[in-house]
Amino acid sequence: MSGLEQRAITKVIIDYEPVGKRVYAGIGQTILAAAQGLELFEHGISAPCGGKGLCGRCLVRLIAGELSLPSANEMNMLAPARLEQGYRLACQAQIAGPCKIEIPVTSLIGRQQLQVESQYQAAPVDYPFKRYSVSGLINTSIHHPHSLWQQIEKFLKDRHGVTGLTVSLALLRRVNPMVTDGELAVAVCGSQIVNVAAVDCPYTPFGLAIDLGTTKIAAFLIRLDTGETVAAEGILNPQIAYGEDLMSRLAFAMAGEDNARQMVSTAAGGINELAERLALTQGISVNQISQAVIVGNTAMHHLLLGLPIKQLVLSPYVPAATLPIETAAISIGLNLGEAARVYMTPPIGGFVGGDHVAMIQASRIDEAQGITLGIDIGTNTEIVLAVNGRMLSSCSCASGPAFEGAHIYQGMRAVNGAISEVRLSSGGMGVSWQTIGNQKPIGLCGSGIIDLIAELNKAGVIAENGRLNTAHPRVRTEPGKVPEFLVVPCEESGCDCDIVITQKDIGEIQLAKAAIASGIILLSTALGVKVEEIEQVIIAGAFGSFLRLESAIAVGMLPNLPLKRFSQVGNAAGAGACMSLISERERRRAECLATAIEHVELAIQPTFKRVFAKSLQFPRLS
The missing domain is CATH 3.10.20.30 (Beta-grasp domain)
Structure with a gap:
């Protein structure tokens, strides 16, 4: 030893x-x-x-x-x-x-620029919440041996015709069953009594909508009686400590039962932290949160619920469950209200989850007239193409990590000091940049990487096949090293070193953008339409919100369509979660969408290799 x-x-x-x-x-x-x-x-x-x-x-x-x-x-x-x-x-x-x-600044996980809000409005409220004023209560005594709960049950049946109600064990333990003469307010959610209080202390029901992403968790605190979003916030998913991509986390969880439990508790801990923060902003206790809706990709869904995951990493990548799940919040480690319930929107396939369903739900792509393309770009990228009500969906899961800097030499998430915009002048000799927080540059985030490569492409510094022009003055070659383009010299950076983009980095972006581009082409082919016929393109997700469309088109990631056909809509998945939280009709609609969407595995399509290889090329735009 x-x-x-x-x-x-x-x-x-x-x-x-x-x-x-x-x-x-x-x-x-x-x-x-x-x-x-x-x-x-x-x-x-x-x-x-x-x-x-x-x-x-x-x-x-x-x-x-x-x-x-x-x-x-x-x-x-x-x-x-x-x-x-x-x-x-x-x-x-x-x-x-x-x-x-x-810990050098380049190794620190900083506070990321997170997209929480969406342009979409919540659905009309039809959450089954009611308040009843129960009067005529008689003091429990030997002459009237009826408990509070017996009298409430009788009053609601006789006066309102309400029967079949349940009461949580936690509420039974908290409320004195002996009646004092007077009147009480009884709050009912669905078929469950959730609170009993004095009439002058009305109970306000709150719910929590969660977009459980690989990189971030976005949460929305909503009044269930009015549908009003009273607070929203996002944090980095604490599971990042175990890997920034899905496969790393799945591998960690599969290494042992303790690891799997750690992934459950870590995700739940992040949600609990957000719930506490949001409740604090409104001066309420988390105990007033009686409902939650969570959407997430299939891996996040399984890791939170503690479901089997081995089959997710092996072909044919089958989820353990594709049905909606409703469970007690406490059963998955969420510290919300007494007997709070959690609803999880069902996933579609191994890499297409309930968050994709929620994105389609919020953006109404299923109801769109004509040909509509939806792309939710995040750590994973999901694509849906709708033609007259028929929807095909696929996942380009290889795309996200590179766009978030995970596979780029000096790539990083969108934190202070990250280069988010780049412009080249004089054939690539002059480089100007913008950083998040206007701080000295310490690396390149996704939007900056796409901007830079688009500028290199337009300036002819890279060829159609992605090779750097080694004769260019800003392209450096050294024996034993891959060529690199100098973006920021050491003396101007905030990390005591040059900031560069390497030939390998360009290759990573080629793979990532080709995954999206080939997905769009193959879905179009499957539905019998041409890419140029697409009438509307909806770009959702965190990365998609900050992406410069001109640059994404210039690198061949997005189709070369008029800019007026594109809409950047923010966190549509979060908006879908909010809809399902306040509306039973929207929950049923999401469930119908999950079964109606036709999932396409791109890699098994006969033309996939040829289309993907062609999509690796950078376009020469006129």
Whole structure:
């Protein structure tokens, strides 16, 4: 047994700078694992590959203390000079004693620019909530041996014809069953009594609509009696600590039952945090939240519910359930109201989830006249094409991570300091940029990456096949390294190094944009229409909200159609969740949509390889 193994149960102090956080960690634990215990995912360490030592993005520096010797992965990814300066990969470096660790700004998970709202309005309210004023209550006594609940039941039956009501055990435990003469207000949601209070203290029912995304969780606090959204907020999904892409998280969850339970509790913890934040803004308790609706992609759906997931990563990628699910909030770790219920919109297929159903539900694509294309661009990208009521849908799951910077050398999420817009002048010699927060640039977020490649394409710095022109003055080539285009020189950056885009980065974007473009082409072919005949294009999702359409067309990601045919609608999935929260009719409509949408697996289409290969090319636009 090694020295590290012998001392594995020893706890030592680890200080993280510049976040100013301290944890007690075990000898032999990795720097990344210890940081995950901070539960501060907006200020933790970025690990896109889920801690496998494959991406090199969890770079940290040892300021003081003792760590294990560099692993083979670290020796391969970090230059000798970097290792001598104390730089390590947080997922590989093991704790050997008390340490002080610096997390460079480029490795920090910052507060991301999150899209929460949508342009769509909520549906008309038909949530089954009623208030009854129960009068004529008689004091419980030997002469009138009837409890409060017996008298309420009789009053509602005799006066309103209401029968078959249930009462939660939690409410029975809380309310004194002995009656005091007078009058009470009784609140009923559906067939359940949810509250009993004095008439002058009316009960206001609240619900929570959740868009459980791979990268973000968006939540909306809504009054169930009026349908009014009183507060909304988004946070990064704390599961990011276990990998930024779906496959990394699924692999982590499949590694053992403890891991699977951790994924459930982590997702639930993020929702609970949002519920607490939103309730606080209204001065209410989370106990007043009696209903929740959650939409998410199939993997997020399964990971939250603790469903079997092995079949999601193996062909033919079958979900464990494609039916709507309603369960007690507490059963999945949500700390909401007494006997609060959670409804989850059903997924369609292995990589097309209830969030896609909710996007179609909110945007009314199923009711659109003519040919309508819907694209929900996020960590995963779902595509739907509707022609006169018939809908084909597919998923280009390979597209999202690259657009969010996960597979790009100096890519990052949309946080302060990320380059979000780029313009080139003088044939690519001059580069101007805009960063989020107007801070010094530290990397490229998705919209900036698309902008940059579009500008490189228009300036002829890259060829149709994506190869950089090595004769260009800003293109650098060194032996043993891939060519790279200099975007920001070190002296102008905020990360003490040049910011570049590499030939490999361009290849990643080619794969990502080709996944979307080929999906659009193949769905059009399946429905017997031409891409140029598409009359309306709805762009939804976080990334889609900040995307410059001209750039997306210039790289060949979106079809070359007039800009007036495009609409960027924001978080349509969240809007669909809100609709299902306040309307029983909308829930039934979403369920019908989930069964009506025809799911298409792109990879098994006969022409997929040919169409995908052609879509890798960059267009030469006139």
